[in-house]
Amino acid sequence: MFSAELATPVVAFHANTPDQTLSLNQIIDMQHVTLNEGGAYDSIHGIFTAPYSGVYFFATQICYSSANTFSYKIMVEENEVGHISQYNYNGFINCGSAHVVTAVKEKQRVWIKSYQTGQFNLNNNGTSFMGFLLQKTKGNVV
Template sequence: MLTAILVTLVLGLARAQNPVVSFSAGLSHHQAFVADDNVVFDQVFINEGGAYSSTSGLFTCPVSGIYLFQFHALSRESSNAWMELYHNADYIASVFAHAEQDYASAGNSAIIKVTKGDTVYIKAVDATGYPVNLYGATDEVYNTFSGYLLAPVFEEITPVGK
């Protein structure tokens, strides 16, 4: 009994020091967007830590740390695939693809420091005459958004009077 309690405590401590936060989601249907729409990736492949919302498209950081985010896009024929990665209200990176009478794809990634409670999400960018129109189907998921914690960051608190 004591051994089981010790193993539980050690595993709990290891999990607290090395938390697992990861998500990966895709777009399971065709979707057109206008400027500043959040892109909501509805098909969740993994969501360890429960930080990604498939209803809002927001990743809400549960553990402060260094994170890797990746996003990929495939446009429908003669349409744009222009999306931007945001950390809270701050622009981080873009993808853009366009081809006349063909599909076009793009992908990008970024490693950023994210604090507990911050949000990371993808927004559509609408270019005049070429709306964002992403390709998708339940058995053809090309548009994806993924992220995972590379390393937690524990902020040191300076004792009062030091």
């Protein structure tokens, strides 16, 4: 699909999720994959594994309909690299997003995790997770 002559290999994914209910500290697994160039996103577990060390861009948008505060984090292994908290006072569909540019080492994993108490009903109208490699770095150095 893409030219093999590129200096930085093409690594990109986009996935969204069907309606689901989340609990505290749960990885949000986006099961419907619309793009997985490089095959690094695992839709069964909701985890991206970096095939190369480099600088990556990740973004997520979460839409939910529970009348409550919902908070989630973008994680690289056990390190938070981005987060957002949003409050839905009326129970209608509410969406929020987080974006991050971060260094990731080869084989490190990236995922979205809920961290607010209670259960939340995700809505598939816009709940998504995406990422891509901006620049590959040499070896395992970032």
